Amino acid sequence: DVLSALNSLSQAYILTGDTKYFHAAKKWMVEVADWDPKGVTHLSNFGDSGIMTSLAMAVDTFWDLLTLEEREKMIKQSATRADNFYNLWKGKVESRSSSMHVWQHILHQMFQTSMALAGETPQADKWISYIYELWIAQFPKMGESDGAWFNGIGYFAMNTLTIYDMSASFSELTGVDFQWSEWFHNNPRWLMYAFPPNSVGDGFGNDGDKFWYPTMKYAGYTDAAARIFQNPYAAWYSKEVAKGLGQDIATESEFRWFRIQRAKKSLLPEIPNEFIFPQAAHFPDAGVSYMHTSLQNTENNLMLSATSSPFGPLGHAHAEQNNFNIAFGGKRLFYNSGYRPKMSDPHQQGWHKHTRGHNGILIDGEGQPFDAGAFGWMPRFLHGKQISYAVGDASNAYSASDLKSVDLGMKRFRRHYVMLRPSTIIIYDELEADHPAEWTWLLHHDKGLEIDSDKKTIVAENELANAQVSLYSSTALDFIVTDTFSIPARNWVRKVDQDGNLIDFVDQWHFSGITKEKNPKMRFLAIIQVKSKSGDSVCEEIVFDEKTNSYSIGDWSIQAEMNADKKAMLKVEKSDGSAGLVSNYLLTVGGKDYKGTSTGSAKLMEIVDGKTVFQETTDQMPDAIKRASLRF
DSSP states (O other): OHHHHHHHHHHHHHHHOOTHHHHHHHHHHHHHHTSOTTSGGGSSHHHHHHHHHHHHHHHHHTGGGSOHHHHHHHHHHHHHHHHHHHHHHTTTGGGSSOOHHIIIIIHHHHHHHHHHHTTTSTHHHHHHHHHHHHHHHHOSTTOSSSOOOTTHHHHHTTTHHHHHHHHHHHHHHHSSOTTOSHHHHHHHHHHHHHSOTTSOOOOOSTTTTTOSSOOHHHHHHHHHHHHHHTOHHHHHHHHHHHHHHTOOGGGOOTTHHHHHHHTTTSOOOOOOSOOOOOSEEEETTTTEEEEESOTTOGGGOEEEEEEOOTTTTOTTOOSOTTEEEEEETTEEEEOOOOOOSSTTOHHIIIIISSGGGSSSEEETTBOOOSSTTSOOEEEEEEEOSSEEEEEEEOTTTTEEOSSSOEEOOEEEEEEEEEEETTTEEEEEEEEEEEEEEOEEEEEEESSOOEEETTTTEEEEEOSSEEEEEEEEESSOEEEEEESSOSSOOOOTTOOBOTTSOBOOOOOOEEEEEEESSOEEEEEEEEEEEEEETTSOOOOOOOEEETTTTEEEETTEEEEEOOOTTSOOOEEEEETTSSEEEESSSOEEETTEEEOOSOTTSEEEEEEETTEEEEEEEOOOOOHHHHHHHHTO
């Protein structure tokens, strides 16, 4: 309340010069100046920092209207709080991989306090020096160059004003471009794929599943991005989010002052009448890939999100390496499950953040440890008009040693993702342990799952689509479905959704495909059909041909090596010879061979506008891992 009131009154005075805003602000300032800066208002670091910065900026704003005694008392109050933070941080924040609250708001507020009190208290010089060196050494904090944010879309919104206001302010103060990094230019592109307008987002990390559509905060951020970088994609995103919410950008409050300060300096770029978006994108630094069928048309969009992060389950990230989520029409279909009342809540720790709450894999009933050493990565990505392909590797995600030694015996976990447009997704898993293990393939749904173990199918739906998952395996499975959490979820803190309604922590549905026998090696193949209810909503029959060892679905033929003792291989081919993909080895499509440069490379061929387009890739190490490896 203090932060909101004093910031609003200070800004109103700057814009109008009307002293009525000073008289209203002074009542707050006099009251706050008498508070104990190490008392009850010090307990919440966000509250503490809000008091610190709003009082400092109000003193700076109303300087000539305050007496010397009033100024000194208020400066002492703010400076004491700032010194508390500085003494707490130095030697700690710069040595930690993640200090979430600092980078979300408090560093920004400490920066504002330092600038407001510069020359008025001797401590301000050391504060600003520390902040400046911390910023140039570590930002962008949660990525390298591709623009993604490993903590996910939910908590990304907590950092947006800090990101732009601090970098823009440093640029204006020094004349040096503090937004030179490729990360700044690529970041709006990541947001577009991870959280499309009028759609649910990728679902990864804390609060990744909280928002059913982007709020005006995302519109305000991308409006700023569009102006700063003259990015028409960011302008499009901001406009579509605001239009979907039926609001004008002026209603967005967080970036309002930023726009007032800088909008005239940077006008919005013109939005082309027609965008041609690639329908898939890959962000290896944070370990996320996205595949869409209709990114610009939410109602018809099939969205596959996949993650395997080099950062592991740090901070607000989850133990979900090699996890996927699927949405259709902007609505959840197969998503991670559970709730987060508080970070330390038993359900949050044992389900929502845990691997068992995600569409992932358990080994001997165990998931990935909560440790930075339990990391993954996404080594391969190819994208074509009809086919998109990505690989996640979570071979290192089931062991850790930083906090306590954990080794579940996972030797290899490669998950292959294929989207066959317009309606089919393939998930192919190659797994190996150092012992005979029980393997569990997980799938979650909000409202209901129907299983047929004889046909090897799981059936579900959302508001706009029907879905069928056909799950095959190298070892026989028990098909098990439940509609309750093994660890109950209770909304004991009375959390509300983005519309302000109390969230009902209802039970969700959970499928487990558990091996009947333990084996050191395992293969899974899931063929997922998603059909719009407004069109041909019937899922097609899948036919297996023993001679060719292939599954046929519509125009597509799918081959997967299900013998776990043989090298893994996945191949898809369209019957008309217009497209094909192979994970390794030789690619043959329509009777023609495509060798590429390596037998181990993934190869994709498509005929586009009468021309053959061929792509291949081997494992590509992301910058985040390259830089880390240099330190060892």
